[in-house]
Amino acid sequence: MVCSISCTLLQQYTPKYFDVKQGNYLSECEINRICLGMTKFDVSSSIGAPTLQGLLEPNIWYYIFYHRTGNKIIKHQILALKFDINDVLVTINKEVIV
Numbered sequence: 001m002v003c004s005i006s007c008t009l010l011q012q013y014t015p016k017y018f019d020v021k022q023g024n025y026l027s028e029c030e031i032n033r034i035c036l037g038m039t040k041f042d043v044s045s046s047i048g049a050p051t052l053q054g055l056l057e058p059n060i061w062y063y064i065f066y067h068r069t070g071n072k073i074i075k076h077q078i079l080a081l082k083f084d085i086n087d088v089l090v091t092i093n094k095e096v097i098v
Helices: 002-012 028-032 040-047
Strands: 020-023 060-069 072-083 089-097
Touching: 028 040, 040 060, 040 089
Parallel strands: none
Antiparallel strands: 020 060, 060 072, 072 089
């Protein structure tokens, strides 16, 4: 009887994990649409607005995607774009964690 009560209590307090997707996933085709020399307007027209902009350096745009199932990360993608003072794209940095 004690085991069934303690097992029931344990099941009630076991964390539940959900399928979580945050941000917008960018395919290779979409990423290949952007190239050095494009303006901020050109980039946002091609792949949309960034997920966030750098707080200390507003000329860095971040496109972030995160997919988790249960407690396992399925895919994590970060695309960081750096613009110069004239709003021209000078650096593209892509990181994908699978």
